[in-house]
Amino acid sequence: MYGVVLIAIIAVMGGAIAYIGDKLGTKVGKKKLSIFGLRPKHTSIIVTIVTGILISAITLGFMTAVSWDVRTALFGMEELKAELVSLNSEVDSKSSELEHSRAALETKTAEYVAITAKVKDNAERLAQSIAELDEVTAERDKAAAALSRLQSDYSLAQKDLTKYQKDIKNLQATKTELDSRIAGLNTKMNELTTVKTALQSDVDRLNDLTVSLKNGLQNVREGTVVFRTGEVLSTSVVEGGKSPEDTANSLGAVVYKTNVQILNKLDVADKKLEILWIARSEFDQAAALISGTNQPVIVRISTVGNTVYGEPVIGRLELYPNHLVYNKGEVVYREVVTAPGNAQQAEETVMLFLQQVNAAAVTQGILPDPIQGTVGSMSGSQLFEVVNRVKRYNGKIELVAEAKADTYTAGPLQIEIRIKSVF
Incomplete structure (x- = not known):
């Protein structure tokens, strides 16, 4: 420019x-x-x-x-020419040096590539060596652990060997002692033969006694039946979820209490007499079931068969979960009927209603008596009062049975009957 x-x-x-x-x-x-x-x-x-x-x-x-x-x-043209010539020569020199440097760089690059390949190869070999070292170390650790176990087993074997040697010596001494005893027993065999003869005579006598006892038992079975098959002897509630020992003690207390009740009923003077028999296996199984649950359990003891006066009572344990069936004041059953015209019809109406109440309670889960099938009882005065109240109404009436108190599965169910006219 x-x-x-x-x-x-x-x-x-x-x-x-x-x-x-x-x-x-x-x-x-x-x-x-x-x-x-x-x-x-x-x-x-x-x-x-x-x-x-x-x-x-x-x-x-x-x-x-x-x-x-x-x-x-x-x-300054000549000077510039001279400088230009000098610079051209320097450029030529630098160009030759650059060519040499490029050649050297290519050589170094080839050497670098070769060294990089060697480093990579060495790294791979090192990684393989480290992996092999880890495997060898793991094998060494396993071998060390196995050696430690073998040393421990060897020490135990040494102790057992010493113990066995002592036992062998003791057994040898025992064998010597038994040999001497056998020699003495051979002497006593003759004496035992004499005793066997005496025992045989006793066995014959006991056989005769057994026949007599069987005859007496047959006579007793033909006597008065005090408990019928399936009759409930007692009903109790045992808390579940306790230790096996505490549960067994609680269940044993129930059995003992039932035994005392039977003695009192039969008017037996000896209150320590065990008249109630329950199989030990059944008792242990019941105790285990009660201990394994976290809710109260109903324990009902009933008879296995008819019991004649003078025989032991063979009982069985029946377990049921105990839960609330009716709250106090809750309606058990209600029914609309026509008011009867006389006392007899009124009584029949009330009795039929009570049967329906009983059936409804059984359906809800209250345990009935296995012989009578009832879940509760009503006194004669209460029944007479309800019949009289029914007689006072005319036309349609509603009978409502309500629970007097909180009632659980074990029962018994106590009810109050309410009556009202239906228009």
């Missing part, structure tokens, strides 16, 4: 110089001036030439003074 400006300046100055020289020569020619005796024409030419030379010299001097590039172009 600077060169273009310089050329433009020189062109402008050349035009200006040509113009000024022309004007100056023209003026000199018109005035017919003469220098050195020359003709005016030649004088104007000389003036024009000199003026052009002066203007060119002044212009170059001014540009030389102002621009370093002009000074360099006029006076």
Whole structure:
């Protein structure tokens, strides 16, 4: 860009110089001036030439003074050429060095690639060696553990060997002692033969006694039946979820209490007599079941068969979950009937209603008596009062049976009967 400006300046100055020289020569020619005796024409030419030379010299001097590039172009061209030659030689030298460096770089790159491959190979070998080392270490640990177990087993075997040696010595001593005893027993065999004869006579006598006892038992079985098959002897509630020992104690207390009740019923004087028999396996099984549950359990003891007076009572344990069936005041059963016209019909109506109440309670889960099938009882005075109240109504009436108290599965169910007219 600077060169273009310089050329433009020189062109402008050349035009200006040509113009000024022309004007100056023209003026000199018109005035017919003469220098050195020359003709005016030649004088104007000389003036024009000199003026052009002066203007060119002044212009170059001014540009030389102002621009370093002009000074360099006029006076430093040889030096620039020399520097250019020197720089070209340096460029050639640097280019050759660059080629050598490139060749060396390629060599180093090839060496680096080879070294990288070796490093990768060595790393893979190292990883494989580490894995093999881990396997060997694991095997070593297993071998060490097995060795430790073997040493422990060896120590135990040493102790057992010492113990067995002592046992062998003791057995040998025992064998010697038994040999001496056998010799003594051979002597006693003759004495035992005599005793066997005496025992045989006792056995014959006992056989006769057994026949007599069987006959007596047959006679007793034909006596009075005090308990019928399936008759409930007692009903109790035992808490579940306790320890086996506590549960067994609680269940034993129930059996003992039932035994005392039977003795009192039969009017037996000896209160320590165990008249109630329950199988031990059945007792243990019941105790385990009660201990394994977290809710109260009903324990009902009933007879296995008919019991004749004088025989032991063979009982069985029946277990039932005990839960609330009716809340106090809850309706057990209700029914709408027609008021009877006389006392007999009123009594029949009430009895049928009570049967329905009993059936409804059994359906809800209250345990009935296995022989009578009832879940509760009502006194004669209560029954008489309800019958009298029924007789006072005419037309349709509603009978409602409500529980007098909270009633559980074990029962018994106590009810209150309410009566109201239905319109």
